[in-house]
Amino acid sequence: CSAINACETSNGGCSAKAECRRTTPGNRVCVCNTGYTGDGLVCIEINPCLENNGGCDRNAECTQTGPNQAVCNCLKGYSGDGKRCTYISLCSQNNGGCSEFAICNDTELTERTCTCKPNYIGDGFKCRGNIFQELLRNSNTSKFYFHLEALSIKDITGPGPFTLFVPRTDILNTDPRVKDWIAKGVMAQVLRYHMVGCASLLYNDLTRITNITSLHGDLIHISYSQNSLVLNDKAEIIVSDAVGTNGVIHVINQILVP
Numbered sequence: 001c002s003a004i005n006a007c008e009t010s011n012g013g014c015s016a017k018a019e020c021r022r023t024t025p026g027n028r029v030c031v032c033n034t035g036y037t038g039d040g041l042v043c044i045e046i047n048p049c050l051e052n053n054g055g056c057d058r059n060a061e062c063t064q065t066g067p068n069q070a071v072c073n074c075l076k077g078y079s080g081d082g083k084r085c086t087y088i089s090l091c092s093q094n095n096g097g098c099s100e101f102a103i104c105n106d107t108e109l110t111e112r113t114c115t116c117k118p119n120y121i122g123d124g125f126k127c128r129g130n131i132f133q134e135l136l137r138n139s140n141t142s143k144f145y146f147h148l149e150a151l152s153i154k155d156i157t158g159p160g161p162f163t164l165f166v167p168r169t170d171i172l173n174t175d176p177r178v179k180d181w182i183a184k185g186v187m188a189q190v191l192r193y194h195m196v197g198c199a200s201l202l203y204n205d206l207t208r209i210t211n212i213t214s215l216h217g218d219l220i221h222i223s224y225s226q227n228s229l230v231l232n233d234k235a236e237i238i239v240s241d242a243v244g245t246n247g248v249i250h251v252i253n254q255i256l257v258p
Contacts, residue, residue: 001061002075003026003233004024004025005022005023006020006022006026006027006028007020008123010126012028012030013030013041014028014030014040014041015032015036015040015041015042015043016029017032017033017036017043017045018030018031018032018033018036018038018040018043019031019032019033020039021167032039032066033067033115035067035068035069036068037068040171045067045068046067046068047064047070048062048064048067048068048069048070049062049063049064049070049150051055053086054070054072055070055072056070056072056082057072057074057078057080057083059074059075059078059085059087060072060073060074060075060078060080060082060083060085061073061075063104066237069094070072074135075093076110077110083203085209089106090104090106090110090111090112091104091105091106091112091248092203096112096114096249097114097125098112098114098124098125099114099120099122099124099125099126099127100114100127101115101116101117101120101122101124101128101129102114102117102122102124102127103115103116103117103244109257115253119245120129120245121243121244121245126159128243128244128245129244129245129246129248130156130157130160130162130243130244130246130247131156131160131162131242131244131245131246131248131249132145132148132156132157133244134242134244134249135148135166135249139169140166140168140169140239140251141166141168141169141249141251142169143169143172144166144167144169144191144194144239145174147172147187147191147193147257151187151188151213153188153191153192155192155215156195156246156247157197159246160197160198160200160246160247161198161199161200161246161247161248162195162196162197162199162200162246162247162248163193163195163196163199163200163201163212163247163248164194164247164248164249164250165195165196165220165231165235165237165250165252165256166194166195166249166250166251166252167194167251167252167253167254167255167256168238168251168252168253169234171253171254171255172255175255177255177257178255189216189258190216190255190256190257190258192214192216193214193215193216193220193256193257193258194214194256195214195215195216196212196213196214196215196220197215199212200243200246200247200248201248202240202241202243202248203237203240203241203250206222206224206229206237206250207224207229209222210222210223216258218258220232221233221254231254232256232257234254234256235252235253235254235255235256236252236253236254237250237251237252238251238252238253239251
């Protein structure tokens with residue numbers, strides 16, 4: 001007589017996902033394969049994601065890839081290997097795209113707000129300080145700033161409001177009269193002739209005015225024709241309405257002479 005192998009046919013009646021193991025003659029046990037669970041007769045694929053998120057971080061998505069196998073992927077707005085996910089702060093890089101003079105605040109995933117710092121104005125993406133500071137930040141107006149600094153003219157650092165008509169940097173660099181004015185000690189008077197106190201006049205405001213008094217004391221004549229604003233019949237406003245906390249800057253293409 002020979003012993004009956006209970007596993008010989010049809011896997012011993014075990015599940016196709018199980019191993020049939022002979023025990024005693026004519027008997028066997030069914031053991032589910034790795035990655036499956038059940039009594040051996042019925043074996044179900046184990047989904048590790050159903051328990052403890054498959055070992056993934058709570059801010060990760062668990063995706064089953066096979067029997068008792070899964071991958072972890074960090075959710076949008078987080079970075080890491082899936083087992084550990086860290087919140088990505090939009091503000092952590094390049095100030096979140098906000099101005100260097102703004103405060104970046106993370107609000108929601110992939111969202112942030114930009115707010116100009118105290119003593120600055122703007123939409124958060126572009127923030128301006130007082131007009132004295134702004135002169136230096138723009139290559140068109142920086143030469144005017146350096147002339148003010150050289151002569152210790154601080155009028156426009158106050159609360160204002162002020163309106164500035166600033167000759168473009170290349171004009172101040174090339175006009176031969178500038179050196180002569182400096183030598184004669186009258187450059188401060190020329191510079192103050194480009195400043196107006198007690199008013200922050202935008203381009204549209206200027207179209208309705210014919211004369212304004214400068215900090216130097218002399219009048220500046222304004223004419224508007226063919227969509228152009230011209231000062232003293234010579235200097236045209238070519239860039240307008242650079243608004244700061246204490247006034248506004250307009251760039252002109254000629255030097256005003258009192």
